[in-house]
Amino acid sequence: MGNTPSAPKITAQDRAIFQLKQQRDKLKDYQKRLTFVIEKQTNLAREAVKNGQNDKAKFYLRSKKQQETTIVKTCEQLDNLEGLIGTIEFKLIEKDVIYGLEQGNSVLKKLNNEMKIDKIDKILDDLEEERIKVDEVSDALGMGSGLSKSEEFEVDEEFEKLEQELNIVEQKNDTQQVPELPEVPKVDVLPEVPKSEIVEQQPSRVLANEPIAS
């Protein structure tokens, strides 16, 4: 059905690993079985010794020994299987890494192709040419930046002069700061104005009586 989410794909490698793992599981089960048998035989041997049946006891012990060596063998096989599984899984990862490297490499190549040196040189040359053309056109129209180079230089000079002046003025202002003044007295010190009118003496008259040349 279309509305079920797509199931993860099982690849051939998955299947191979799966089969190996199944073998491994079977071996593990086999080991469990053998361990159980060994336990049983040990008990039987003990029983037999108790009952004085030495032959029987030896038979059990021999058979037990055999199972034990089989277990050792299966352990080796298990090791092999696990090793193989590990190798396959690692190879798969290596494959992925190589695929990633390949992809990255091809992208890098593509990008490098787009950025060949002569191509860039040509683009820069073109750019310069176009700029010159623009300048030419503006010169022809008498626009440019409006001023010649020497004029620009003069403007800069004047600007610097102004700046310096401004700096000097500022420095002066700094040094000419008003020294501290005494506080203004808070009480009125002026005598009150007399209310009665005072006849104003005319000092000019006194002065007039004096000789002009003293």
Place this chain on the structure above:
Amino acid sequence: MTSEFTFPKIHSFPPLYTKQPNATILSTQLDSWSQIILQYCEYFRITSMTLNGTVKSSQLVDVGKSDSLPPLFVNNAINRSVSADFQSAIFSHLIHKVKKAEYINPKNPELGIYVYWRSITEWAQLLYDFVDKTGQLGTVLTLYELTKAEDSGLPESLRNLDEELLVKVLKDVLIKQGRAQLLMDDEGGIGGVKIV
């Protein structure tokens, strides 16, 4: 540890063992039984039961094969037991009303029921978390590895899970979500799974 389980007090309440005629009381009674079953199963980690209340599969090795469990539907101390009829009524209540159980095979209810003290979605989440945490997403895992193997680093909560239930969890949750794909073994049974 199997003997430490104590039933809730109501398990020693004689009327609990007889089907009550009053509908309201019956419904409460069935709820009580459902709770008892869920507690019982969670304690002994029983994931499926037969229809007469015996263990079908449990994560604890010694629970499955021994008779050491206190019986669920029998209380010898008060000399009471639940009749077979009432047992199936209780299970039916657990399945259809409480929705914490399901027939293993709806076409053949005799096969027993799964008891969901942990829902299958929760089981799926546990499993997925384990696979994710151990960096095994995208690799093939055998069911053996996911249930029995001692050296696969399975957390206690997942160990020894009934394979039937595991397959159900995979099929009903993870495959439906598009996160798993089953692999068949040589005999055509389900042998492994790839979880992504």
